[in-house]
Amino acid sequence: xxxxxxxxxxxxxxxxxxxxxxxxxxxxxxxxxxxxxxxxxxxxxxxxxxxxxxxxxxxxxxxxxxxxxxxxxxxxxxxxxxxxxxxxxxxxxxxxxxxxxxxxxxxxxxxxxxxxxxxxxxxxxxxxxxxxxxxxxxxxxxxxxxxxxxxxxxxxxxxxxxxxxxxxxxxxxxxxxxxxxxxxxxxxxxxxxxxxxxxxxxxxxxxxxxxxxxxxxxxxxxxxxxxxxxxxxxxxxxxxxxxxxxxxxxxxxxxxxxxxxxxxx
Amino acid sequence: xxxxxxxxxxxxxxxxxxxxxxxxxxxxxxxxxxxxxxxxxxxxxxxxxxxxxxxxxxxxxxxxxxxxxxxxxxxxxxxxxxxxxxxxxxxxxxxxxxxxxxxxxxxxxxxxxxxxxxxxxxxxxxxxxxxxxxxxxxxxxxxxxxxxxxxxxxxxxxxxxxxxxxxxxxxxxxxxxxxxxxxxxxxxxxxxxxxxxxxxxxxxxxxxxxxxxxxxxxxxxxxxxxxxxxxxxxxxxxxxxxxxxxxxxxxxxxxxxxxxxxxxxxxxxxxxxxxxxxxxxxxxxxxxxxxxxxxxxxxxxxxxxxxxxx
Amino acid sequence: xxxxxxxxxxxxxxxxxxxxxxxxxxxxxxxxxxxxxxxxxxxxxxxxxxxxxxxxxxxxxxxxxxxxxxxxxxxxxxxxxxxxxxxxxxxxxxxxxxxxxxxxxxxxxxxxxxxxxxxxxxxxxxxxxxxxxxxxxx
Numbered sequence: 075x076x077x078x079x080x081x082x083x084x085x086x087x088x089x090x091x092x093x094x095x096x097x098x099x100x101x102x103x104x105x106x107x108x109x110x111x112x113x114x115x116x117x118x119x120x121x122x123x124x125x126x127x128x129x130x131x132x133x134x135x136x137x138x139x140x141x142x143x144x145x146x147x148x149x150x151x152x153x154x155x156x157x158x159x160x161x162x163x164x165x166x167x168x169x170x171x172x173x174x175x176x177x178x179x180x181x182x183x184x185x186x187x188x189x190x191x192x193x194x195x196x197x198x199x200x201x202x203x204x205x206x207x208x209x210x211x212x213x214x215x216x217x218x219x220x221x222x223x224x225x226x227x228x229x230x231x232x233x234x235x236x237x238x239x240x241x242x243x244x245x246x247x248x249x250x251x252x253x254x255x256x257x258x259x260x261x262x263x264x265x266x267x268x269x270x271x272x273x274x275x276x277x278x279x280x281x282x283x284x285x286x287x288x289x290x291x292x293x294x295x296x297x298x299x300x301x302x303x304x305x306x307x308x309x310x311x312x313x314x315x316x317x318x319x320x321x322x323x324x325x326x327x328x329x330x331x332x333x334x335x336x337x338x339x
Numbered sequence: 340x341x342x343x344x345x346x347x348x349x350x351x352x353x354x355x356x357x358x359x360x361x362x363x364x365x366x367x368x369x370x371x372x373x374x375x376x377x378x379x380x381x382x383x384x385x386x387x388x389x390x391x392x393x394x395x396x397x398x399x400x401x402x403x404x405x406x407x408x409x410x411x412x413x414x415x416x417x418x419x420x421x422x423x424x425x426x427x428x429x430x431x432x433x434x435x436x437x438x439x440x441x442x443x444x445x446x447x448x449x450x451x452x453x454x455x456x457x458x459x460x461x462x463x464x465x466x467x468x469x470x471x472x473x474x475x476x477x478x479x480x481x482x483x484x485x486x487x488x489x490x491x492x493x494x495x496x497x498x499x500x501x502x503x504x505x506x507x508x509x510x511x512x513x514x515x516x517x518x519x520x521x522x523x524x525x526x527x528x529x530x531x532x533x534x535x536x537x538x539x540x541x542x543x544x545x546x547x548x549x550x551x552x553x554x555x556x557x558x559x560x561x562x563x564x565x566x567x568x569x570x571x572x573x574x575x576x577x578x579x580x581x582x583x584x585x586x587x588x589x590x591x592x593x594x595x596x597x598x599x600x601x602x603x604x605x606x607x608x609x610x611x612x613x614x615x616x617x618x619x620x621x622x623x624x625x626x627x628x629x630x631x632x633x634x635x636x637x638x639x640x641x642x643x644x645x646x647x648x649x
Numbered sequence: 650x651x652x653x654x655x656x657x658x659x660x661x662x663x664x665x666x667x668x669x670x671x672x673x674x675x676x677x678x679x680x681x682x683x684x685x686x687x688x689x690x691x692x693x694x695x696x697x698x699x700x701x702x703x704x705x706x707x708x709x710x711x712x713x714x715x716x717x718x719x720x721x722x723x724x725x726x727x728x729x730x731x732x733x734x735x736x737x738x739x740x741x742x743x744x745x746x747x748x749x750x751x752x753x754x755x756x757x758x759x760x761x762x763x764x765x766x767x768x769x770x771x772x773x774x775x776x777x778x779x780x781x782x783x784x785x786x787x
Contacts, residue, residue: 085500087423088455096454104441160439167403172455173427176402338364338404382701521699529692529702547659547700570664577755628755631662 087173090182097179097186105156109194112149116142116198120205128209135211136218139202143226144259146195147293150234151255155248157187158241163337180333184238191234192227199223221315228318229293233258235325243332258293292321348563350376354502354534355383355400359409361558362395369395371558372409377536377551382528384545384566385538386642387555393538394434396555397504400536401431414502427456430495434506434538436487440480445490448479456498464497470519484511492520496527503535509544517544524548546634554641562641566634573637575607577628578619587622590615595640607632607640653681653689657698665700669708671744677717677728678738688718688726 102109120139127135161169169183170176206215236254241247292314350356355377362370369392377383385393398404400413402422411418416425438448449468453459468475471489474482482490488511495503509517521544527533528548539545546566553563562569573595580602590608593615598605604624608615612629619626632640653676657668676682691709695702709726712718717737720726753763 085424085427085458087421087427088457092454096451100443100451103443103447160441165439167433170403171401171426171431171433172452173423173425174455175423178423336405380703382703518699522696525695525699525702526692529695543659544699547657547665547698547704550701550703567664628751631664633660633662634665635659 085173087175090178093172093174093179094182094186097182098189101157101183101186101190104159105153105190108153108156109190112145112194113198113201116145117201117205119145120202124205124209124211127211134214135206135209136214139199139206139215140218140222140226142198142202143229146198146226146230147233147258148255149194150191150230151237151251151258153187153191153234154184154237154241155251157183157238158247161241162245162247163243163335166337177330177333180242181329184235184242184329187238188231188234191230195227195230225314225318228322232293232318232321232325235322235329239325239328239332242329243335257289289317289321292317348376350378352379353377353412354379354381354414355536356412357396357399357409358412360396360399360406360411361408362392362399362404362406368558370399370406373555373559375553375560376563377534377553379534380532381551382535382549383537384542384549384552384638385536385555386542386545386552386638388642389540391555392558393555394506397431397506397536397538400504401426401429427458428501430498430500430503432488432491432495432503432505432508434510435484436491436511437484438479438482438487438490442478442480444476444478445473445482445486446475449475449490449494452494453497458500459498461497463499464493467493467496467523470523471516485513485516488512489516489520492523496523499527499531499533501533503533505535505537505539507539507541508537509539509541521548542635542638546638549634552638569637569641570631570634572611573607573609573632573640574612574615575605575628575630575632576615576619576626577603577605577630578624578626579603580624583623585622587618589618589621595644603627609641652693652697655689655694655698657700666704666708666711669694669698669700669705670712671741673708673712674717674737674741674744677732677734678741680734682728684728684732684734685730686728688728690725 119142123138124135127133127138169179172179174182203212203215206212233254237247237251240250240254244250353376355375357373357375360370360373360375361368369390373392373396375396385396387393395404399406400411400418402418402425405419413425414428416428418425438445449464453461453464471492473489473493474486477486488508492508495505509520512520524535525548528535535548537545537549550566551564552566552569554561584604590606590610593609595607595609597607616626616629655669655672655676657665657672659665661668663671673682673688682688688709689697691702691705694705698705709718709720713720713726716729717732718726719729749763749767750760753760758766
């Protein structure tokens with residue numbers, strides 16, 4: 075109705091950095107309680123380990139603390155369920171009505187979740203370091219090779235991304251995440267049994283799990299090594315880096331694929 | 340046959356247009372080569388029966404649903420190609436709105452939405468929120484459908500978009516809120532150059548606001564025109580009849596409703612007045628009254644008439 | 650801008666813009682709007698009546714064509730200074746009469762019967778008004 079109104083302004087989609095930061099604050103607001111619980115459990119476990127290791131020069135605190143990786147993997151698998159709570163493909167209309175490209179919106183949300191996951195992991199480890207310091211093992215902690223930490227981070231990221239792909243694509247992701255967890259934890263446990271299925275498998279398909287590019291290497295090698303009391307200072311990246319990167323790429327691709335699923339409402 | 344009597348609806352530089360838009364859900368065809376044309380600055384009433392495809396069409400414009408064939412053009416943008424850019428210029432109130440059932444307060448949710456629109460006007464948003472009594476401190480999961488719908492109204496209007504897509508926006512509102520929403524909408528139209536597409540059954544509110552309309556039947560646009568063109572072509576005739584009355588066959592197709600009594604009939608007929616009056620006379624009746632119809636009634640008559648193949 | 654009480658009836662067969670025009674003429678005829686007075690802004694009128702502002706604009710445009718109002722760019726719409734309430738009343742009287750005649754015809758009442766009825770009611774209305782001390786409009 076304004077006769078002197080300017081020519082309709084050409085509006086742009088939301089800038090990526092704004093959309094990304096908004097996803098970050100939204101997920102932080104929605105999931106901080108779960109994140110805090112993870113940090114709390116992690117810290118409590120570290121405190122327990124510290125008390126068992128204290129005064130016992132043979133056992134390494136840092137090695138055991140790296141073993142907390144299994145808890146991180148557990149959280150990494152479940153965290154996408156929190157990130158995508160009430161955002162099943164059918165409920166996602168609102169996220170998708172915003173002026174952000176659909177694929178981008180999903181990617182930003184997954185990325186924000188990853189950022190918070192790793193942030194929580196770093197905080198948890200800082201607490202672990204403080205606990206180490208109180209029992210005089212801080213030096214042990216800092217002697218751990220940077221690559222070991224990186225292996226943990228990448229392992230957690232891989233499991234998180236696969237979990238995200240599940241949450242993005244599935245109406246009821248819970249059961250599939252359980253399947254993922256089974257994949258992460260069960261085979262190594264089964265390997266301890268002499269008659270286990272994995273030993274019975276022909277060498278061919280086993281490389282996916284066991285081999286140099288195997289899933290186990292990518293996600294849990296650091297843990298395995300720690301539990302075998304290997305000297306972490308000698309941890310070589312060549313051992314796990316190919317697997318890590320390989321599975322990281324696969325996990326990211328899975329997220330990309332999952333985001334292509336459109337559900338007509 | 341009816342549509343032939345209206346001059347063809349040609350719009351150059353439409354704000355919104357669909358070309359051969361087709362959408363199937365399983366075996367059911369929801370949109371069948373639909374060709375919609377909405378002029379810039381128009382208030383376009385999208386009418387049609389339940390399940391006629393109105394919501395689907397709007398969702399296609401928002402790129403929430405992909406058509407099986409055809410394309411749409413929203414303010415010069417193809418939503419399938421550049422959905423984000425299109426949505427930056429659209430205010431959308433969905434049918435059956437709901438909010439994700441989390442514990443975040445509506446105020447936070449609004450902040451989140453607001454950040455995505457560069458043209459968001461916070462002062463205007465506050466005005467709207469107060470007028471519609473949206474409970475900002477309430478967590479999303481305990482908000483009622485009415486509150487959710489009012490929230491969506493604010494989200495749609497506050498960034499003053501050049502295009503408003505409203506899908507049954509009054510359906511969940513109580514009388515007072517509906518009235519407030521109408522007032523806000525008219526105010527909005529008066530201050531901002533907006534094109535509006537309103538899909539609704541609530542012809543009462545729509546008829547006072549719309550200047551264009553389109554009727555969607557079985558996935559196609561049976562009729563699209565300016566509302567005053569429709570009103571020029573539709574009249575109610577009261578005709579006194581007697582024993583010698585022969586219902587004129589010429590009027591058969593063009594009659595939208597008929598109420599036949601013993602001595603008087605009342606028909607709503609589509610077509611030029613002189614032509615219809617002559618037909619009644621030829622049939623032996625005496626036309627006692629000719630009346631134009633109010634917009635809502637005219638639309639209702641057209642919607643009710645079945646099988647009027649355009 | 651003083652608020653003006655206006656109403657439109659969606660069920661009325663008259664197009665909405667005609668109803669708006671009639672409302673303004675009514676305001677001028679009854680003195681609610683004096684010559685030179687500002688007319689409700691398009692925005693206010695649309696909001697009050699819950700109608701499309703373009704319809705109000707159309708009505709004001711028609712009234713401008715009839716030389717009843719004038720649009721002053723940037724200031725708003727005003728009743729023309731040379732508008733006479735008397736002349737407007739005549740126009741309104743015609744509209745009312747037309748409506749009454751149609752109604753009569755529709756109900757099978759002849760013109761003569763209608764005139765008789767009008768006179769009878771006016772007379773009794775006059776005596777009522779006089780007894781309650783109201784001033785009669787000429």
